[in-house]
Amino acid sequence: MTHVNLIRHCREQSGLSQAELGDRVGVTRQTIAAWEREDREPSVAQLAKIAQTLGVSVELLLQTSRPATETFEPGLMFRADDxxxxxxxxxxxxxxxxxxxxxxxxxxxxxxxxxxxxxxxxxxxxxxxxxxxxxxxxxxxxxxxxxxxxxxxxxxxxxxxxxxxxxxxxxxxxxxxxxxxxxxxxxxxxxxxxxxxxxxxxxxxxxxxxxxxxxxxxxxxxxxxxxxxxxxxxxxxxxxxxxxxLLPEDVIRRELHAYRDRWLPEPLLMDIKRRYGVSLRTVLYRARQAKLITIKQKGQQIGILNKKYGADNEPVTLPQPEHLTRLERMVYLALRQGKITISRAAEILGKPLIKVRESLNAWLEEAEA
Structure with a gap:
C-alpha cells in the first residue's frame, strides 16, 4: 500500500497543487485526489514519476500506511527548538x-x-x-x-x-x-x-x-x-x-573606512552584496561589529530596509549557484566504476533517467578533455 499521506505531505512541501502534480505525472487532478484519499493506488510507473517529481525515494512512498496515532519516525532524529x-x-x-x-x-x-x-x-x-x-x-x-x-x-x-x-x-x-x-x-x-x-x-x-x-x-x-x-x-x-x-573584519574596514560614523548609502551596500555574496543586513551587522557605525544606526538602517522591501526581501538578486555538486560528481564516478545502476543514480539525485545520462556523458567528456 502506498503511503498516501506522504504523497500529500511531500506534494504540499514542494509547493505543488494536485493539478500541478497531475500534469507532471501525466494524470488528472481528480486522480491525484483519489490517490491521496486512498480510493485508488498509482501503478509502479506512476509511483516512480511521483517520487521523481517530489524528490523522494520510491521506497519511502511504498511504506505501509500507519494509524494516525502511530509515530512515523525516520532513522535520522531531529532535535529542535520547535x-x-x-x-x-x-x-x-x-x-x-x-x-x-x-x-x-x-x-x-x-x-x-x-x-x-x-x-x-x-x-x-x-x-x-x-x-x-x-x-x-x-x-x-x-x-x-x-x-x-x-x-x-x-x-x-x-x-x-x-x-x-x-x-x-x-x-x-x-x-x-x-x-x-x-x-x-x-x-x-x-x-x-x-x-x-x-x-x-x-x-x-x-x-x-x-x-x-x-x-x-x-x-x-x-x-x-x-x-x-x-x-x-x-x-x-x-x-x-x-x-x-563572509566579510572578515579587515575587509569590512577597508570597504567602509570612508564611512565611519556616517550613513551607509544603499548603493554601496548593494555593491558589497554583489561582490561578496552577502545580504545588506549582514553588511550592516559587520559594520557595527567592526565599530564603524553605532547600534542605533544599524537598527535605523535595517528598519528602513524592512519598511522598503519587507523583513525577508532585499534589492539585488544574486544568481543561483550553478556547479556540479559533490554528490553528483561521486554518483557519476560510481556509475563509471559500475558500482551503481543508472536507475539508482537517478533516484539518489532526484532527476529523470535521461537527464542523468546527459549529465553523465557531459561529465565524462569534460573529464577526458
Missing part, C-alpha cells in the same frame, strides 16, 4: 537523502571531513573572529578574497550539503555522526545570499557545538531558525561566525 517545525514525513525524506549521500561516499571511498572542533560555551566575539579567520585558511581562501560559491567551497572540503524545500521560516539545520561526518541541509527556496549564510551558520555549530549533536548512539540534528531566540548565545555566535567568514 519539534513540530518539520513534520515526520519531511524528516523521513531528508533522512533518506542523508543516508543516500553517505552510501555514495562509501561507494567511491571518499572520507567526510570537518574542521577541528573548537568548543565554545556562551558567546565570545574575540574567539568567534579568530576561528572565522582559521576557517578561511582551512577553506584555502585569501584573507581579502570573496568566498564565491560558498556551497561549492564547503563541498570541496568534503562536507555534505543538501538543498531541499523546507518551510519558509526554516533556513537550514545540520546533523553529525563520527561515522558519516556532517550533513548540512539548506532551504533551496531561499535567496542565494541566505543559503551561503545558512551554510556557514551551520558550519559554526559543527565547529563550536559538535558535542551537542550526539546523545548515546542516536544521530541528533541541530535545527536552526533564522529568527528564533536571538538572545541564545550559541545562535549569536553562529550568526557572528557566518558574517565574519
Amino acid at each position: 519539534p513540530s517545525a518539520l513534520n515526520p514525513y519531511l524528516r523521513a525524506t531528508l533522512s533518506q537523502k542523508a543516508a543516500d549521500y553517505a552510501f555514495v561516499e562509501t561507494l567511491v571511498q571518499e572520507v567526510p571531513t570537518l574542521p577541528a572542533l573548537r568548543p565554545l560555551q556562551g558567546y565570545n566575539d574575540y574567539i568567534v573572529e579568530e576561528v572565522a579567520r582559521e576557517i578561511r585558511d582551512w577553506l584555502g581562501v585569501g584573507e581579502a578574497c570573496p568566498l564565491g560559491d560558498v556551497l561549492a567551497l564547503l563541498e570541496s572540503k568534503g562536507l555534505k550539503a543538501i538543498l531541499h524545500p523546507l518551510p519558509p521560516e526554516i533556513s537550514g539545520f545540520s546533523a553529525y555522526t563520527e561515522t558519516d561526518g556532517a550533513t548540512i541541509f539548506i532551504n533551496e527556496s531561499h535567496p542565494t545570499e541566505r543559503k551561503f549564510f545558512t551554510a556557514l551558520h551551520e558550519l559554526a555549530h559543527l565547529v563550536f557545538h559538535r558535542q551537542e549533536y550526539r546523545i548515546s548512539v542516536e544521530i541528533k540534528a541541530h535545527l536552526r531558525f533564522n529568527k528564533s531566540k536571538r538572545s541564545d548565545p550559541s545562535e549569536k555566535a553562529a550568526n557572528h561566525f557566518a558574517g565574519a567568514v
Whole structure:
C-alpha cells in the first residue's frame, strides 16, 4: 500500500497543487485526489514519476500506511527548538537523502571531513573572529578574497550539503555522526545570499557545538531558525561566525573606512552584496561589529530596509549557484566504476533517467578533455 499521506505531505512541501502534480505525472487532478484519499493506488510507473517529481525515494512512498496515532519516525532524529517545525514525513525524506549521500561516499571511498572542533560555551566575539579567520585558511581562501560559491567551497572540503524545500521560516539545520561526518541541509527556496549564510551558520555549530549533536548512539540534528531566540548565545555566535567568514573584519574596514560614523548609502551596500555574496543586513551587522557605525544606526538602517522591501526581501538578486555538486560528481564516478545502476543514480539525485545520462556523458567528456 502506498503511503498516501506522504504523497500529500511531500506534494504540499514542494509547493505543488494536485493539478500541478497531475500534469507532471501525466494524470488528472481528480486522480491525484483519489490517490491521496486512498480510493485508488498509482501503478509502479506512476509511483516512480511521483517520487521523481517530489524528490523522494520510491521506497519511502511504498511504506505501509500507519494509524494516525502511530509515530512515523525516520532513522535520522531531529532535535529542535520547535519539534513540530518539520513534520515526520519531511524528516523521513531528508533522512533518506542523508543516508543516500553517505552510501555514495562509501561507494567511491571518499572520507567526510570537518574542521577541528573548537568548543565554545556562551558567546565570545574575540574567539568567534579568530576561528572565522582559521576557517578561511582551512577553506584555502585569501584573507581579502570573496568566498564565491560558498556551497561549492564547503563541498570541496568534503562536507555534505543538501538543498531541499523546507518551510519558509526554516533556513537550514545540520546533523553529525563520527561515522558519516556532517550533513548540512539548506532551504533551496531561499535567496542565494541566505543559503551561503545558512551554510556557514551551520558550519559554526559543527565547529563550536559538535558535542551537542550526539546523545548515546542516536544521530541528533541541530535545527536552526533564522529568527528564533536571538538572545541564545550559541545562535549569536553562529550568526557572528557566518558574517565574519563572509566579510572578515579587515575587509569590512577597508570597504567602509570612508564611512565611519556616517550613513551607509544603499548603493554601496548593494555593491558589497554583489561582490561578496552577502545580504545588506549582514553588511550592516559587520559594520557595527567592526565599530564603524553605532547600534542605533544599524537598527535605523535595517528598519528602513524592512519598511522598503519587507523583513525577508532585499534589492539585488544574486544568481543561483550553478556547479556540479559533490554528490553528483561521486554518483557519476560510481556509475563509471559500475558500482551503481543508472536507475539508482537517478533516484539518489532526484532527476529523470535521461537527464542523468546527459549529465553523465557531459561529465565524462569534460573529464577526458
